[in-house]
Amino acid sequence: MNTIKIKDKEFTVSIPEENILKQVKRVADEINRDLKDKNPIFLSVLNGAFMFASDLMKNINIPCEISFVKLASYEGLTSSGVVKEVIGINEDLTGRTVVVVEDIVDTGFTMERLLDQIATRNPAEVHIATLLVKPDKLKVDLNLEYVAMSIPNDFIVGYGLDYDGFGRNYKDIYTVID
Numbered sequence: 497m498n499t500i501k502i503k504d505k506e507f508t509v510s511i512p513e514e515n516i517l518k519q520v521k522r523v524a525d526e527i528n529r530d531l532k533d534k535n536p537i538f539l540s541v542l543n544g545a546f547m548f549a550s551d552l553m554k555n556i557n558i559p560c561e562i563s564f565v566k567l568a569s570y571e572g573l574t575s576s577g578v579v580k581e582v583i584g585i586n587e588d589l590t591g592r593t594v595v596v597v598e599d600i601v602d603t604g605f606t607m608e609r610l611l612d613q614i615a616t617r618n619p620a621e622v623h624i625a626t627l628l629v630k631p632d633k634l635k636v637d638l639n640l641e642y643v644a645m646s647i648p649n650d651f652i653v654g655y656g657l658d659y660d661g662f663g664r665n666y667k668d669i670y671t672v673i674d
Contacts, residue, residue, distance in 0.1 A: 507670035524555030544599035547656035604636030
């Protein structure tokens, strides 16, 4: 499908699944190389990062664990700027290497809040792996070590990303048509 309709918006394919998977594999290879002796714990941010985390983990070949955290900051098409924790971190992160797995970093406020929470748990180190980043929208200085792709400041859906809860199930990434 080249175009889809979700609620009142139309979207067109901007990143095909084949391109996504190629970049996810590249990120996994970088993590495998950099963290080979670290036994990391991956913290996947739900709901949006579930597809990225799944495909990433299929390509991780070092000893590791995965868990999930859920934060919310989006309302409709834009970030609300207010982050509220929905499901917290239950694992002991003391002395651990943590890799936060995120679907998209735009303003950076959600990631900053999560990093603050993780820091209170005394990890040895924290890394960020994100499928997408919107560099023109970033308002927080973050060390984004593992980035699959940089994209323009457009609203997108698919591959885990949603519009009011819909559209996460598409294998490609779609951009809203103005």
